[in-house]
Amino acid sequence: xxxxxxxxxxxxxxxxGEQSRLLMVYGGIDFEDYRVDxxxxxxxFKSKTKFGFMPMLEIGGKQYAQSLAISRYLARRVGLxxxxxxxALEIDQNIDLFNEFRLKASDIxxxxxxxxxxxxxxxxVKNVFPDYLEKLSNIINENNGHLALxxxxxxxxxxxxxxxxxxxxxxIPDLEKKYPAFQRVLDNVxxxxxxxxxxxxxxxxxx
Amino acid sequence: xxxxxxxxxxxxxxxxGEQSRLLMVYGGIDFEDYRVDxxxxxxxFKSKTKFGFMPMLEIGGKQYAQSLAISRYLARRVGLxxxxxxxALEIDQNIDLFNEFRLKASDIxxxxxxxxxxxxxxxxVKNVFPDYLEKLSNIINENNGHLALxxxxxxxxxxxxxxxxxxxxxxIPDLEKKYPAFQRVLDNVxxxxxxxxxxxxxxxxxx
Numbered sequence: 001x002x003x004x005x006x007x008x009x010x011x012x013x014x015x016x017g018e019q020s021r022l023l024m025v026y027g028g029i030d031f032e033d034y035r036v037d038x039x040x041x042x043x044x045f046k047s048k049t050k051f052g053f054m055p056m057l058e059i060g061g062k063q064y065a066q067s068l069a070i071s072r073y074l075a076r077r078v079g080l081x082x083x084x085x086x087x088a089l090e091i092d093q094n095i096d097l098f099n100e101f102r103l104k105a106s107d108i109x110x111x112x113x114x115x116x117x118x119x120x121x122x123x124x125v126k127n128v129f130p131d132y133l134e135k136l137s138n139i140i141n142e143n144n145g146h147l148a149l150x151x152x153x154x155x156x157x158x159x160x161x162x163x164x165x166x167x168x169x170x171x172i173p174d175l176e177k178k179y180p181a182f183q184r185v186l187d188n189v190x191x192x193x194x195x196x197x198x199x200x201x202x203x204x205x206x207x
Numbered sequence: 208x209x210x211x212x213x214x215x216x217x218x219x220x221x222x223x224g225e226q227s228r229l230l231m232v233y234g235g236i237d238f239e240d241y242r243v244d245x246x247x248x249x250x251x252f253k254s255k256t257k258f259g260f261m262p263m264l265e266i267g268g269k270q271y272a273q274s275l276a277i278s279r280y281l282a283r284r285v286g287l288x289x290x291x292x293x294x295a296l297e298i299d300q301n302i303d304l305f306n307e308f309r310l311k312a313s314d315i316x317x318x319x320x321x322x323x324x325x326x327x328x329x330x331x332v333k334n335v336f337p338d339y340l341e342k343l344s345n346i347i348n349e350n351n352g353h354l355a356l357x358x359x360x361x362x363x364x365x366x367x368x369x370x371x372x373x374x375x376x377x378x379i380p381d382l383e384k385k386y387p388a389f390q391r392v393l394d395n396v397x398x399x400x401x402x403x404x405x406x407x408x409x410x411x412x413x414x
Contacts, residue, residue: 051304051342059293069299076292085283086266092276097258107314116323135258 007032007058009049011042013205016067017055019161020074022189023154025198027078035203068099068158075154087149094139094148095155101132102166109169121171129170137181145184152188160189165207214239214265216256218249220412223274224262226368227281229396230361232405234285242410275306275365282361294356301346301355302362308339309373316376328378336377344388352391359395367396372414 008024010017012035024031036045036054046052051065057073064070072092075081082088108124111117140147147155163186167175176183189195215231217224219242231238243252243261253259258272264280271277279299282288289295315331318324347354354362370393374382383390396402 062293064296064300066300066303069296069303072299073292073296076295085280086269088283089271089276089280092279093271093273096273096276103310113323116320 004060005030005032007034008055009034009036009045009058010055011036011038012203013165013207014161014163015165015207016162019067019071019154019158020055020057021202022157022161022195022198023071023074023078023080025194026080026157026192027074028194029074029078068095071154071158075157080152080154080157082149082153091148091153091155095158097132097139098136098147098155098159098162101129101136102162102169104128104132105166105169129172133175133179137179140181140185145181145188147185152192156185156189159185164205168207211267212237212239214241216241216243216252216263216265217261218243218245219410220372220414221368221370222372222414223369226274226278226361226365227262227264228409229364229368229402229405230278230281230285230287232401233287233364233399234281235401236281236285275302278361278365282364287359287361287364289356289360298355298360298362302365304339304346305343305354305362305366305369308336308343309369309376311335311339312373312376336379340382340386344386347388347392352388352395354392359399363392363396366392371412375414 006024006029008017008020008031010021021031021033023029036042049056049065050063053065055065055067055070057064057070064073072081082091104124108117108120111120136147142150144150146152147159159182163176163182167173172178176186190199213231213236215224215227215238217228228238228240230236243249256263256272257270260272262272262274262277264271264277271280279288289298311331315324315327318327343354349357351357353359354366366389370383370389374380379385383393397406
């Protein structure tokens with residue numbers, strides 16, 4: 001791999017990009033944090049990308065897409081992806097559970113038919129969200145305030161980076177109060193000195 | 208890890224489980240292929256699993272869920288997950304693209320409101336499926352009949368294992384004829400001697 005500085009491209013939000021930014025900050029990977037303006041820049045920029053998707057990581061002149069694939073790569077580079085294959089599996093498994101939940105909420109959030117959207121949201125609030133939130137809370141409480149392995153892994157960065165977005169799409173603004181396990185993960189990540197320093201200076205975003 | 212024989216639990220279908228079975232067959236991992244009957248066994252069995260999901264892999268007395276997490280673990284064990292971190296990233300990225308497509312088709316397939324389902328299917332056939340199918344075909348053709356890296360990786364096993372299910376949920380029974388790139392991947396996987404021998408004896412399933 002060329003040693004040129006990696007460039008990370010994402011919108012001016014945390015959503016699906018912040019997890020990777022946080023992993024690079026944690027590991028001291030010097031990167032260019034390129035924030036694309038959705039309104040003025042994205043349409044034109046999209047046509048110049050290989051896949052038409054962000055987040056995108058450019059390393060060694062090559063473009064890579066898909067948020068979790070990028071984060072897993074960064075996690076392996078910075079030592080947060082497990083010490084054995086079985087540890088890596090447990091991390092991936094719990095991230096996929098979290099991601100499944102996020103995708104279900106996301107699908108409803110982006111539904112364009114308002115009537116369908118509200119019906120699906122009402123269903124999910126009753127039958128889908130509580131089950132995921134309880135499962136995830138139990139996992140976090142069994143894992144000492146972490147999403148896997150009872151210690152800091154990239155799963156905690158995925159949850160933390162996505163958290164504001166998750167609260168928006170589930171319409172649960174006090175999620176970390178209703179399910180305090182989530183607050184434990186946030187505290188564990190934001191108390192890491194380099195993450196804390198980054199968060200104090202990073203652009204403020206709504207989600 | 209205990210060296211007891213792994214047990215792989217899934218329904219009597221290929222769908223999201225076959226990819227892992229094929230990876231174990233490829234790598235000569237001796238495993239128990241436990242096929243759960245959906246109608247007579249699943250409800251009771253589900254309550255005894257840790258997560259309530261299948262596929263599930265039991266290794267060393269521990270249960271793991273999530274199809275892609277399990278397959279990635281097996282792929283790393285059998286040497287099909289890339290030789291460098293960047294190779295692993297490219298494989299993950301292309302699998303996530305394929306999986307995104309599968310999830311979109313799946314969501315429509317499992318929609319319970321018939322009117323919404325047909326409207327969404329019509330939309331997807333016009334605006335969603337062709338884009339993914341072309342992107343994936345291009346990737347395969349650029350990669351010598353493989354989904355990543357121009358060589359055999361676990362991405363080819365994900366595509367191959369899921370293929371009948373994908374044809375069902377997209378309602379494109381001749382998918383490999385309309386997009387011959389997919390047939391190239393299937394041929395590359397099913398021509399591996401141990402996979403060929405397994406496929407000849409494996410239970411016949413509709414999807």
